[in-house]
Amino acid sequence: MIFSSKAEYGVRLMVELGRQTPEQPTSLKAIADAEGLPLAYLEQVVARLRKADLVMSARGAHGGYWLARPADEITMDEVVQALEGSIAPMECFVHDHTERVLCSHEPDAGRGCATKLLWTRVQGGIIKSLQTTTLAELVEFSRRTDRAPVERVPTVVA
Amino acid sequence: MIFSSKAEYGVRLMVELGRQTPEQPTSLKAIADAEGLPLAYLEQVVARLRKADLVMSARGAHGGYWLARPADEITMDEVVQALEGSIAPMECFVHDHTERVLCSHEPDAGRGCATKLLWTRVQGGIIKSLQTTTLAELVEFSRRTDRAPVERVPTVVA
DNA sequence: GAATTCCCGACCCTGCTGGTAGGATATGAA
DNA sequence: TTCATATCCTACCAGCAGGGTCGGGAATTC
Numbered sequence: 533m534i535f536s537s538k539a540e541y542g543v544r545l546m547v548e549l550g551r552q553t554p555e556q557p558t559s560l561k562a563i564a565d566a567e568g569l570p571l572a573y574l575e576q577v578v579a580r581l582r583k584a585d586l587v588m589s590a591r592g593a594h595g596g597y598w599l600a601r602p603a604d605e606i607t608m609d610e611v612v613q614a615l616e617g618s619i620a621p622m623e624c625f626v627h628d629h630t631e632r633v634l635c636s637h638e639p640d641a642g643r644g645c646a647t648k649l650l651w652t653r654v655q656g657g658i659i660k661s662l663q664t665t666t667l668a669e670l671v672e673f674s675r676r677t678d679r680a681p682v683e684r685v686p687t688v689v690a
Numbered sequence: 691m692i693f694s695s696k697a698e699y700g701v702r703l704m705v706e707l708g709r710q711t712p713e714q715p716t717s718l719k720a721i722a723d724a725e726g727l728p729l730a731y732l733e734q735v736v737a738r739l740r741k742a743d744l745v746m747s748a749r750g751a752h753g754g755y756w757l758a759r760p761a762d763e764i765t766m767d768e769v770v771q772a773l774e775g776s777i778a779p780m781e782c783f784v785h786d787h788t789e790r791v792l793c794s795h796e797p798d799a800g801r802g803c804a805t806k807l808l809w810t811r812v813q814g815g816i817i818k819s820l821q822t823t824t825l826a827e828l829v830e831f832s833r834r835t836d837r838a839p840v841e842r843v844p845t846v847v848a
Numbered sequence: 849g850a851a852t853t854c855c856c857g858a859c860c861c862t863g864c865t866g867g868t869a870g871g872a873t874a875t876g877a878a
Numbered sequence: 879t880t881c882a883t884a885t886c887c888t889a890c891c892a893g894c895a896g897g898g899t900c901g902g903g904a905a906t907t908c
Binding site: 557559560561575576578579582589590591592593594595596597 | 851852853854855856
Binding site: 539620626 | 693807
């Protein structure tokens with residue numbers, strides 16, 4: 533049970549954008565360099581954020597991305613939702629029809645199996661923790677830990 | 691972001707065991723038939739539960755499995771933990787050394803990156819929701835919905 | 849028109865998930 | 879003592895999604 537790297541990279545991208553002044557756009561390349569992430573892959577990630585209207589973009593020279601809204605009006609459940617496609621602890625939560633994991637022994641109706649009760653609670657726990665965290669909090673946190681004396685070494689781990 | 695099928699199958703297995711009287715063991719085959727799951731695969735699943743001392747077993751004819759403790763003393767975080775290995779929303783949470791997803795630009799110390807703050811909260815949300823659910827609850831839920839024809843659709847929405 | 853940058857689709861590879869196969873060991877019943 | 883029932887254990891495998899690359903097209907600015 534693990535979020536994909538799209539979530540990690542996407543959140544970092546959003547934090548990075550949150551640190552910039554919204555007036556001038558930030559290029560993906562700058563972010564890729566700062567975070568040590570592959571540019572081509574970031575393009576795919578940011579596309580999801582754009583489609584979800586979380587960021588806006590401008591093409592051409594001096595183009596780039598910026599937040600579509602102030603960071604304190606962006607809750608992280610929107611972000612993660614956009615990046616992951618859905619926030620579901622189990623396969624049968626994302627699409628009721630394309631159930632591949634057997635959803636208990638009642639396949640006919642939408643009657644809840646015992647496990648569904650559990651996964652629903654888990655889903656609730658995840659969503660709540662995401663909803664109560666704003667991008668602005670993460671940006672603020674990022675700013676605080678940034679000026680600590682350890683030097684920035686963008687290490688690329690295999 | 692999804693739990694593996696081991697979690698689903700394992701939880702169902704536990705619920706099934708919880709419905710039995712603990713006196714006589716239940717064979718895997720009976721559970722596999724009742725739930726429509728592959729026996730050989732269930733063996734792998736139940737092995738994890740056994741190693742975590744959540745179930746006990748007896749070999750030979752009329753052997754099988756039973757809960758190591760009363761269902762109301764088993765919280766679901768133990769179960770899921772045993773099945774999934776760890777309850778972590780991000781790769782770098784499970785093993786600090788085997789980071790494959792870049793854990794931000796501070797690899798040296800355990801300083802929290804901005805994303806780590808987020809994933810820590812999410813992890814907390816997941817664990818809390820699992821801790822506050824006991825196996826007995828699921829068993830009870832299972833018993834209730836079992837004898838109801840097709841009436842109740844328990845929508846416990848997030 | 850050249851540099852920059854977003855945009856888009858196709859492709860590729862590796863590892864893991866989900867599952868199978870086959871046997872060894874223990875136990876009770878006939 | 880032999881058979882049927884089970885748990886136990888290890889190895890193996892196929893599909894596929896995750897993570898990433900590549901190449902090119904379309905805006906925009908200088």
